[in-house]
Amino acid sequence: MGKTLAEKVWDAHVVRRAEGEPDLLYIDLHLVHEVTSPQAFEGLRLAGREVRRPDLTIATEDHNTPTVDIDKPIADITSRTQIETLRRNCQEFGVRLHPLGDAEQGIVHVVGPQLGLTQPGLTVVCGDSHTSTHGAFGALAFGIGTSEVEHVLATQTLPLRPFKTMAINVEGALRQGTTAKDIILAVIAKIGTGGGQGYVLEYRGEAIRSLSMEARMTICNMSIEAGARAGMIAPDQTTFDYIQGRPHAPQDKDWDAALEYWKTLRTDDDAVFDAEVTIDATELEPFVTWGTNPGQGLPLSSSVPDPESMADESERAAALRALEYMDLQPGTPLREIAVDTVFIGSCTNGRIEDLRAAAAVIKGRRKAESVRVLVVPGSFRVRAQAESEGLDQVFKDFGAEWRHAGCSMCLGMNPDQLAPGERSASTSNRNFEGRQGKGGRTHLVSPLVAAATSVRGTLSSPADLETSAT
Amino acid sequence: MEKFIRHTGVGVPLRRSNVDTDQIIPAVYLKRVSRTGFEDALFAAWRGDESFILNQPAFRHGSVLVAGSDFGTGSSREHAVWALKDYGFKAVLSSRFADIFRGNSGKQGLLTGELAQSDIELIWKVLENAPGTEVTVDLEQRQVRCGDVVAPMQVDDYTRWRLMEGLDDIGLTSRHVDAIADFEASRPTHKPRTLV
Known part of the structure; x- marks a missing residue:
């Protein structure tokens, strides 16, 4: 085998x-x-x-x-x-x-x-x-x-x-x-x-x-x-x-x-995995999290789920607790959730392609007044590359803060933190309670969703910007 | 490392699943460079809530944490294990542990015992009906006893042996230094080096 x-x-x-x-x-x-x-x-x-x-x-x-x-x-x-x-x-x-x-x-x-x-x-x-x-x-x-x-x-x-x-x-x-x-x-x-x-x-x-x-x-x-x-x-x-x-x-x-x-490093055709899962990419939409663990996510077009509709008791208890912490009501369309901070960075999405993708969405626009936008390149070189492409200016013109490289608000260990009760759309990897600052509330998103959200002030995808512009 | 054969102490029911290591110890406490003194950081955000289980007098001096499933997910911070140990916990029981957390616990002599979720529920009821009830975690017998509940506990053979003998991993590996040197001699030259 x-x-x-x-x-x-x-x-x-x-x-x-x-x-x-x-x-x-x-x-x-x-x-x-x-x-x-x-x-x-x-x-x-x-x-x-x-x-x-x-x-x-x-x-x-x-x-x-x-x-x-x-x-x-x-x-x-x-x-x-x-x-x-x-x-x-x-x-x-x-x-x-x-x-x-x-x-x-x-x-x-x-x-x-x-x-x-x-x-x-x-x-x-x-x-x-x-x-x-x-x-x-x-x-x-x-x-x-x-x-x-x-x-x-x-x-x-x-x-x-x-x-x-x-x-x-x-x-x-x-x-x-x-x-x-x-x-x-x-x-x-x-x-x-x-x-x-x-x-x-x-x-x-x-x-x-x-x-x-x-x-x-x-x-x-x-x-x-x-x-x-x-x-x-x-x-x-x-x-x-x-x-x-x-x-x-x-x-x-x-x-x-x-x-x-x-070139030899590939799974052999006759190898057997202990488990297999299949996802249809053609059906995927922009995804965001609504809860306090990364598994609590849904397509952006959905609404906040109703814990009462969950069959599994521990899943229901976790969802109830998550909604209380996140201060969300079941049935609220995810697109109507307003955020205070948008964080673009981290080892998940802090590389040059991520910054390019976000910059392309916001170029020529102004951020929503109510939103603070933090852009933290993943490394010194990513920052330098972005600057050589003029992306820093795009972010600054947009009203974002252009920072130096590090983990930053992904884990809120340095001073880059959410205040208690503040809500973020974040390109990072964890939406745990207090992860980005004590009492902070995190929605995990892609760089594209982060960028569109910083324009509209509520969780959004770039497609939403096109419809609102006309 | 101290040997672990069996331990009896007050059980603390933590009725939550997915307790991630950011909850066990928030990142702001990770700035310290010492390996001890993290007891104040354990569950720091939750301890601000008076009703939190460890703030209840009957459970304050607990040493066996009985938690929901998927305990210790997220960050690899071993500080989570240090905080639990420094607070006084000797064992954590759950139906499922995150891999890194379980590994870290084993290195530090904190026992992570896997129980069926149905047994966790039974123990929770005993501890909630009679706060302060002691739980015996018997590594030798691979068994947990609490009130009338006697539950089998899963711990893999190697971890059990190491904990019962109190053995330190680096010491064990150092016995195989010749095998390591032989392996190194056979590594291809195209593998990267950080120093040039």
């Missing part, structure tokens, strides 16, 4: 296999940031251990960094201490670091692919659940906790039990105005926030094949919101073209050898 893509990558990294024990898996690339690493480095220090492979490790500052006044000392003392701790640790242990202000600084999941470090067939880990992003290249990439960060720093391996495999077939072509974000929100709504637990998801089908690398990253990024630790897409010419020429892409003979290997 053939193997799935995930099984091929897994099997190529088994250092040791023994009956009754987890496999010991080799890690090709370890990404580090300031929030989940200090206790890991401290653990090494206390045990007198070193970083085994600094040459397979790279760090950047992203979660806790400010997006304004980045040339000044960080005002919040605990935040500054955390950043300084990372700098000290990287220096002491010989780890390459891209600090705030550096040309390669940015969100860790934007930086890896941008540098060409993320490649097909690698195992990639980071103390961040959105490490699943890198699966878009056909890498097996997943988030780990701080104890595991310490384990990888010390041994470059992790003891792990094999995952089960699930195929997500997205058939047919996407309609105009529908994006990768809508696909993944629809997938999560379909299988639920626990549907992927224990699985690696492999996204397949025509709609996936036709996506750019950046759009594929958006999809794999949110695998974790369906409970799956990793999501993957088999590499193809789109992948190879994206990597070639990047700073860490293989060169010359290595490129040829790599390419030959990468």
Whole structure:
């Protein structure tokens, strides 16, 4: 019997296999940031251990960094201490670091692919659940906790039990105005926030094949919101073209050898998945969330659901609680929900194509007066690229705030937060209670919906702008 | 790591599903660089509500959290485990755990025991009818006992062995350093390196 893509990558990294024990898996690339690493480095220090492979490790500052006044000392003392701790640790242990202000600084999941470090067939880990992003290249990439960060720093391996495999077939072509974000929100709504637990998801089908690398990253990024630790897409010419020429892409003979290997990284025709799900891309519309977990989403044309109509008791209880927190009434059309803030950014939708898509919608318009619009590029380079294309001016003319790179309001760790009761349309990945600030209310949307919403002030798609303009 | 064989302590019924790690510990508490002292951050947003379960005197000193399904979803922050441990929890029971959270718990000696949802409901009723009732989590017998309820608990063999022996993962892996070195010698040269 053939193997799935995930099984091929897994099997190529088994250092040791023994009956009754987890496999010991080799890690090709370890990404580090300031929030989940200090206790890991401290653990090494206390045990007198070193970083085994600094040459397979790279760090950047992203979660806790400010997006304004980045040339000044960080005002919040605990935040500054955390950043300084990372700098000290990287220096002491010989780890390459891209600090705030550096040309390669940015969100860790934007930086890896941008540098060409993320490649097909690698195992990639980071103390961040959105490490699943890198699966878009056909890498097996997943988030780990701080104890595991310490384990990888010390041994470059992790003891792990094999995952089960699930195929997500997205058939047919996407309609105009529908994006990768809508696909993944629809997938999560379909299988639920626990549907992927224990699985690696492999996204397949025509709609996936036709996506750019950046759009594929958006999809794999949110695998974790369906409970799956990793999501993957088999590499193809789109992948190879994206990597070639990047700073860490293989060169010359290595490129040829790599390419030959990468082309074997696809699920065999006779391989069997443990589970399969199929989505019809031709039926998808722009998707938005109404609740407090990413599975609580619906097409934008729908209304807020009525919990009483839900058959499952725990689903009903969760929906009741979500509507109370979100301050929404059943039956309200989603298009009538007014927001205070629009956030465009994050490792889900903070890349150049996302900014281009949003800018194209708002160009020549003014934002709704009641709405604050925050645009936070995923990396320093994304910001520079956008500026070279004049996108920053488009956003500024629109009335948006043009910020420096980082995780920002996706997780509300730095000062970019919602105030209690404030409502956002956000291109990020989590609508949990308080995620973007205590008492804040989040609707997850695509960059296109975010842009249209910032024009109209209520959840909208670009198509709504065309009708309102006439 | 401290050995875990069995534990008896006050059970806390948390009648919520999908308790994500942002609820267990909000991001603003992740700025600290220490591994302890997170007890004040546990369920920080909910603890502002007087009716929240941990604010009720009978449950304040609970050490066994009995939660709804899909506990620990979302962010990989191990701080969630540290906060639960620092508060005094020794075990969390649920019908389903998020993968990363379960892994993090195992590394820190916090037991995540999987029970049938029907057993979780029975235990919730016991704890709500008689607040302060103790729950025994018996890892050796793979069993949870609370009032009249005796429920089988699922924990995989390897995690059970590690917890009962109190073994540290890095120490275990370090025994295989030769296998790691052999593997490294066979890695293709086209794999990327961060340092040049």
